[in-house]
């Protein structure tokens with residue numbers, strides 16, 4: 001199973017945001033989409049989700065045939081259901097999804113048991129992020145897109161989530177696409193890295209191939225790769 005984007009272009013008000021994007025994400029792996037603010041990452045995910053039409057090109061899920069894309073997206077912020085408790089929100093989703101996937105390991109690592117009775121309106125940024133991540137997996141879709149999943153989580157949850165994702169993609173036939181600026185020490189997690197720069201995919205390949213191509217051999221870091229490819233720093237105070 002592969003998520004395929006073929007020659008995808010998109011403009012807003014005559015400004016080209018995505019230029020002829022070609023991507024291929026195979027299942028059983030986590031894939032990183034990397035780019036500066038405004039590079040076009042969110043636009044790309046909305047196109048994958050089917051929320052935004054393309055100007056040209058196509059997006060599909062390839063098995064032995066071309067299928068419509070069916071994906072769950074975790075957005076950066078969770079602001080819905082302000083007057084429900086965290087547990088009630090999860091119960092509500094369980095009632096509306098036919099074949100939900102309640103993952104107890106994910107529930108525990110995100111510490112949701114502890115905050116079940118907290119109203120969404122009183123939940124902290126980290127708690128809301130935990131709820132949105134959990135619901136994205138609960139939806140049980142073949143494609144999962146996580147938008148800055150690690151931001152707002154404390155160090156233990158970041159580490160546990162990284163480990164969870166590593167095992168999860170090996171066990172389930174899913175495609176996980178992650179948009180993140182937090183990439184330090186996440187090198188092992190990603191099967192492929194795609195670098196989006198001003199609407200153009202500059203590179204999209206396996207880590208090892210990219211590190212060899214750019215001759216980053218000692219202490220390989222994704223930040224160094226981004227710099228080698230774009231000439232720009234992801235971390236500006238480096």
Ligand SMILES: Nc1ncnc2c1ncn2[C@@H]1O[C@H](COP(=O)(O)OP(=O)(O)OP(=O)(O)O)[C@@H](O)[C@H]1O
Nearest residue numbers: 011012013017035036037038039040041042043044
């Ligand atoms: N509906 C819209 N109408 C006009 N311009 C838009 C629209 N949506 C996005 N844009 C523009 O498209 C460009 C890419 O935006 P996008 O949100 O995809 O970037 P991003 O890579 O997700 O950035 P960030 O890392 O800050 O979230 C920006 O210049 C943005 O202003």
